[in-house]
Amino acid sequence: MLKEKLKNLVIEMMKLFPIKKNRCIFYSSYGANYGCNPKYISQYxxxxxxxxxxxxxxxxxxxxxxxxxxIVKNMSLKYFYNLATSKVIITNFRTTRDFQKRKKQKYIQTWHSSLRLKQIEKDAETSLPKDYIFQAIQDSKKIDYLVSGCRKSTEIFKESFWYDGVILESGTPRNDFLFSITEVERKNIKNSLGIDDNEKIVLYAPTFRKENNLDIYNLNYNNLLESLKIKFGGNWKVLLRLHPHLINLSSNIKGQNILDVTKYDDIQELLGVTDFLISDYSSLMFDYSITKKPCVLYTPDLNQYISSDRKLYFDIEKLPFKSVLTNEELNNYILDFEINFYENNLEKFLEGLGSYEDGKASERVADLIKTICAGE
Incomplete structure (x- = not known):
């Protein structure tokens, strides 16, 4: 209680300092990493x-x-000072009560996906904690601009976000990297992971479950690697990227040729070097679609997930990404994979979404920030 009172006193004191018109503060995943949309906006x-x-x-x-x-330490005095005196605040998750927006500040909410399969916010209100719902509603009142990656995403935001303000249909800044990644960047990322240039990568990146159950991530990695080698040739390495909610549990999943990259800051860099993606209900499938490379959804708990965890925005059977329920189905899909059929379905699906992705989203958001800072 005393600590909370002291924090509130600090927040009020920081409001005595003037707002700096050219200062912007960024944070991602509540300060957990230097990544996602805020990273690429700040880099540009x-x-x-x-x-x-x-x-x-x-x-x-x-x-x-x-x-x-x-760089300032999250929740430090310098953090509260810079939060209170920045003209523009940019993040990808909901802000907390610690951000008490001042009259001349502007808040850009970039969110953390270009599109999503599982329902979010108001649409998933019965599945989310009451404290989070309160926080989300309060956060929406502070937002001045909400970044959208496609027409479908804009529609979802209008229905689910408790927000009726400006939606910036700019594309998703973090996806710019997937348009521009060079061979040198690919090589450097793989080298940083200890992976040879000639090795191929399959990334397994599932989302979390309500009970944080790890049993559902029961891939047969040996059979998976064998199927990939038979179909596509070369030597393969498995990257395991669990949801940030499970960052302290990912090491419990063991297997030969598995590299745990759950703590790797920038998922976009991992997508940029991935040759084959396995996910489930995660929004990563939509980001990865930019690469036009193969993606499959491993969903052994599909019926249970929809009934007890989250409902979906799309009929999973109508997605261009095949959904499989067992390891056997997964291996058969890989062995029978037809790239032309996959690409045709993917192209039709993306056209229907009304995508704004063209590799220039960071530029558009940065231009908005410049305009704000040049104003009053």
Missing amino acids: LKTSNKDIEIIWALNSPLKYNIEGIK
């Missing part, structure tokens, strides 16, 4: 406008040394 901004001061709030600031960016 620092190269296109040297006059804007870029602040990043991170839980472990000593891990990072990013040229052109000032």
